[in-house]
Structures are given as C-alpha cells and as structure tokens.
Amino acid sequence: xxxxxxxxSNKVTEKGKDVELRCDPISGHTALYWxxxxxxxxxxxxxxxxxxxxxxxxxxxxDRFSAERTGGSVSTLTIQRTQQEDSAVYLCASSKQGRQPQxxxxxxxxxIL
Amino acid sequence: xxxxxxxxQYQHVQEGxxxxxxxxxxxxxxxxxxxxxxxxxxxxFLIQLVKSGEVKKQKRLTFQFGxxxxxxxxxxxxxxxxxxxxxxxxxxxxxSYQLTFGKGTKLSVIP
Numbered sequence: 280x281x282x283x284x285x286x287x288s289n290k291v292t293e294k295g296k297d298v299e300l301r302c303d304p305i306s307g308h309t310a311l312y313w314x315x316x317x318x319x320x321x322x323x324x325x326x327x328x329x330x331x332x333x334x335x336x337x338x339x340x341x342d343r344f345s346a347e348r349t350g351g352s353v354s355t356l357t358i359q360r361t362q363q364e365d366s367a368v369y370l371c372a373s374s375k376q377g378r379q380p381q382x383x384x385x386x387x388x389x390x391i392l
Numbered sequence: 393x394x395x396x397x398x399x400x401q402y403q404h405v406q407e408g409x410x411x412x413x414x415x416x417x418x419x420x421x422x423x424x425x426x427x428x429x430x431x432x433x434x435x436x437f438l439i440q441l442v443k444s445g446e447v448k449k450q451k452r453l454t455f456q457f458g459x460x461x462x463x464x465x466x467x468x469x470x471x472x473x474x475x476x477x478x479x480x481x482x483x484x485x486x487x488s489y490q491l492t493f494g495k496g497t498k499l500s501v502i503p
Binding site: 327335 | 425434436437440482484489491496498
C-alpha cells in the first residue's frame with residue numbers, strides 16, 4: 280500500500296520567507312509525527328498528533344514553527360520568517376497508534392539562502 | 393527530558409566482521425525501537441523491544457534489551473555491504489508517545 284507521502288521533496292527559499300511542508304500519512308494511522316534532521320545528525324522531535332487530541336508541541340524550537348492536522352489525516356508544518364538555521368530535512372512519520380513502529384516519509388529538504 | 397546515548401558514533405568494519413552499537417540511558421527505557429537509515433534515505437523500522445532481558449533476532453541481526461532496562465544493543469554478524477547506513481535507537485519513555493532518538497551509529501563496510 281501507499282506509504283507516507285511528503286511534499287515538496289525539496290524547497291529552496293530566501294531568508295525571511297514563510298514555508299509550508301505537507302505530510303500525507305498512511306491511511307488509518309492515527310498518530311503523526313514531525314522531526315527535523317540536520318546534515319549527519321540524529322532526529323529532533325518537533326510535534327506529535329494523536330487522533331483528535333491536542334498535539335504535543337513540546338519539540339517546536341520557536342514560535343515561528345506551527346503545525347496542524349486537518350481531519351485527522353493530512354498535516355502541514357509551517358515555518359514563518361525562515362532563518363538559515365532552519366535548513367534541514369524535515370521528516371514526517373505515522374503509526375497506527377502512539378508508541379508503535381513509525382513509518383517515515385522521504386522528507387522535505389529545506390534550504391534557506 | 394529523557395536522553396538516549398548511543399555509541400559509537402562511527403564504525404568502520406571490514407566486510408565479514410561483526411558490528412555492535414549500544415544505546416544507554418540514565419533513566420529506565422520502556423519502549424526501545426531500532427531504525428536503519430541508508431545514505432540519502434529515510435529511517436526504516438527494524439524492531440521493537442519492551443521486556444527486560446528481551447532478545448530478538450532477524451537473520452544476522454540480534455537485538456537485546458538489558459535486564460535493568462537501562463541499555464539496549466544491536467549486533468550484526470558477518471557484516472555485508474548492504475548493512476551500510478546509520479542505526480538509530482529510540483525510546484518513548486514511560487507514559488510518553490514522543491520518541492527520543494539517539495544520535496545514531498554510522499556503519500561503513502569496507503569490501
């Protein structure tokens with residue numbers, strides 16, 4: 280079946296612009312996660328959605344970052360007023376429920392000029 | 393917050409040699425998951441360990457969860473070039489759904 284889909288696969292933008300990254304999870308998966316991975320580094324947790332519950336936003340690095348999940352399915356991660364340190368690969372993952380194995384998308388490679 | 397330490401950071405082995413990566417925490421681990429990320433790829437789930445002392449095998453890969461649930465390990469027997477990649481451990485901690493990842497061990501296999 281279809282896996283986790285992320286778009287765009289690459290995004291190059293100028294410092295100060297806003298960007299939106301999209302994640303389409305596996306159908307039926309109630310849990311959705313966003314991570315950030317800098318070059319050669321580990322995965323940094325950003326935000327977690329579980330069904331209709333309030334999201335766990337504890338990993339968002341600043342108030343320039345926000346995310347929403349509409350209808351319990353597609354999620355959008357928005358970064359406002361981008362900075363060069365925001366350059367990274369943004370990975371989305373979904374799982375049937377929280378604490379279960381996560382299935383990752385291919386990520387969006389974000390480059391801030 | 394919870395911290396998961398992973399060692400070594402890098403490992404270079406000759407093809408056919410064994411490889412082990414270790415995952416440690418000062419707090420009790422509750423739900424260890426191991427992932428593999430090939431160069432240029434995304435993390436792929438390998439295994440989940442939840443019981444103290446648990447040992448699971450997948451062909452040449454052996455996963456262990458320590459008796460005290462403070463550490464876990466992944467051992468690969470007779471490495472092959474297809475084993476190249478970064479291996480991550482991750483734990484969600486008791487009562488949490490947030491996975492905390494170790495920094496990973498990058499494995500290079502010399503043919």
